[in-house]
Amino acid sequence: MDRLLDFAQANPLLSLALLGLTLAIVYTEIRRLFRGYKAVSPAQLTELINREDALVLDLRGQGDYEKGHIIGAKHVLPSQIEPEGKLLAKAKESPVVLVDAAGITASAAAEKLVKAGFKRIGVLDGGIGSWQSAGLPLAKGR
Template sequence: MNFEEIWAFLGRNPMLSLALAGITVALVYTELMRAFRGFKGLRPAELTALINREDALVVDLRPSAEFEKGHIPGSKNVQMAQFDPENKALAKAKSLPVVAVCKAGMTAVDAAKRLRKAGFEKVYVLEGGIGAWQQADLPLAKGRGK
């Protein structure tokens, strides 16, 4: 297949061409936004390494009942409604990597943006949330935690 055949196909199928252009623009936009958002997404194995190597602070933003049923060992539970990156207790963690965790990874993005805005430099989000952690067969601690 050469360029002329592709061009002819696109000319014969304007709706497919438009859909392809739209999807391409959406993908480029998504990747650009991800690159400039100021924090990085981590897979469960990467989070484990970060905890072990750099003593990362893991902030679990899920409701306490969900947290108590199972959470990443050593994580701190903070409700999103009470999440305050300017809190004095968090100030000492500004030099540490901070990882936001939620159920599926969406709430954590908002928390990560707030952490970056508050001056935290090493901010991460667990991609896929606690569900991804469970799918990776990594251990969960039960109870209130630390």
């Protein structure tokens, strides 16, 4: 412990940087625990589709969707997600998984659905890229 204090006194900027990074990691992990939706791996998504008929929403642009999407996925732009709309009205208690290019932009749409009362929301961890990396099939066209 004495060596740690000596280091902190000798290197105040490094010590502050370490403290800042530690706090950022802790904050991120705590926020992830309470966000209301979870990251879903390609294997978990396959299981949700096969066992629970999960609704998969592809949030990428129309061109990317047509180049290749998860079989059975519905195309919808993030700005078009309506929790009370026809597509989602029956899915409040069912699993709904959002897919985007890299697993980043789907988070805002997931938060919107959680706030609207959806109980089982997931985001494909790593987006469509992780699906392809797992060697899982894609459908082309509409």
